[in-house]
Amino acid sequence: MSEIIRCMIAEDYKTLNDIFKNLINYEHDMEVIGTAFSGKDIYEMVIKREPDIILMDIEMETKSAGIEYSKKILEKFPNIKIIILTCYEDEEVIISAYEVGVVDYLLKNNSSSIILESIRAAYNNQSPIRPYAANAIRKTMLSLGTYKNNLLTVTNIIATLTSSEMDILKLLLFGKKQREIADVRSVELSTVKYHVSSILRKFKCKRTQEVIQIVKEIGIENILDKLTF
Numbered sequence: 001m002s003e004i005i006r007c008m009i010a011e012d013y014k015t016l017n018d019i020f021k022n023l024i025n026y027e028h029d030m031e032v033i034g035t036a037f038s039g040k041d042i043y044e045m046v047i048k049r050e051p052d053i054i055l056m057d058i059e060m061e062t063k064s065a066g067i068e069y070s071k072k073i074l075e076k077f078p079n080i081k082i083i084i085l086t087c088y089e090d091e092e093v094i095i096s097a098y099e100v101g102v103v104d105y106l107l108k109n110n111s112s113s114i115i116l117e118s119i120r121a122a123y124n125n126q127s128p129i130r131p132y133a134a135n136a137i138r139k140t141m142l143s144l145g146t147y148k149n150n151l152l153t154v155t156n157i158i159a160t161l162t163s164s165e166m167d168i169l170k171l172l173l174f175g176k177k178q179r180e181i182a183d184v185r186s187v188e189l190s191t192v193k194y195h196v197s198s199i200l201r202k203f204k205c206k207r208t209q210e211v212i213q214i215v216k217e218i219g220i221e222n223i224l225d226k227l228t229f
Contacts, residue, residue, distance in 0.1 A: 005030035005123045008051040010042035010069070011085070012060040016108070020055055020085070023112055030119060039069030046073050051080060053119050056102070058086040058093065067093070071100035081122035085115070091136040098137070103127040154218050157202050165202075168195050172208055173215060 007024050009032060011017040021032045033051055036042035038061045042054065054073070058066035070082045083104040084097045097105055104118050104127045121127045129137070161169065171181045178196060182189045196208060203211045 003029075005053055005119060006033045006051045007031065007053045007055065007119065008034045008036070008042060008045060009055045010036045010039060010060065010066065011055070011057045012037045013057075020115070023115065024119070027116060030116075039065035043069050043072055046077060046080070050077055053122055054080060054082045055085045055115075055119075056082050058084060058088055058097070064093075064096070067096050067100055070097070070102055074101040081127070083118055083122055083127075089132055094133050094136040098133070105130060105133050107132075151218050154214060160202055161199065162195075165195050165199050168192060169199055169211070169215075172196075172212055 007030055009017055009020050009024075011020060014037070017035050017037065021035055024030050024032050030053075033049060034042075034045045036045055039056075040061065042056070046054070054070075056066045056070055058064060060066060062068070066084065066086070070084075073080060074082065078101075082102045083106060084102050085106045085108055086093075087108050088094075089107060094105055103122045106115060106118055118127070158166070158169075167185065168181055171184060176184065178192045179189060182192045185192070199211060200206065200208065203214065205211050205214070
């Protein structure tokens with residue numbers, strides 16, 4: 001006799017909860033050992049009786065409860081396989097789900113056979129990456145690659161700045177005007193303009209606002225504030 005796959009369901013819409021429960025219990029090789037209507041309830045249920053598989057909705061007591069409680073469950077029970085079953089085909093949500101460790105991401109309009117296949121695949125450590133999930137992951141990796149390239153470019157530019165240019169860049173990031181920077185540094189306005197021109201040339205920009213935007217988009221303005229030359 002084959003092993004029975006022990007499943008739990010977290011779905012706050014009772015009708016769907018019952019549908020998934022009946023679907024699973026009809027199969028000879030799996031059974032539902034618990035159902036919940038919130039992330040909090042499924043977490044408490046898992047602690048009492050650890051399942052093999054959890055079908056997890058995302059939006060329950062909060063908009064991201066399913067992901068939040070998936071993270072908590074997997075931190076405590078890393079061997080449990082969690083399958084997201086949701087209406088959301090949002091790229092950020094998909095990535096967030098995979099980041100916490102779920103093994104599959106299904107849409108509620110998938111056929112019964114796909115849901116059952118997903119449970120069996122997860123149990124056997126053979127979960128596939130769905131096309132929509134693969135697209136989301138691919139786009140994220142491309143964005144990450146672009147970010148890394150931009151970060152490298154900006155850090156290389158910053159490495160060429162003199163200490164005076166670095167100080168002025170920091171003040172520009174704090175929203176200071178050139179006249180205010182001259183007062184703060186007790187120098188002539190012409191001196192500040194000279195250093196600003198050098199900064200613009202190194203960043204290949206025409207306006208200081210463009211430099212500020214580049215640095216902020218990369219997200220290193222807080223790091224710059226801590227740097228000393």
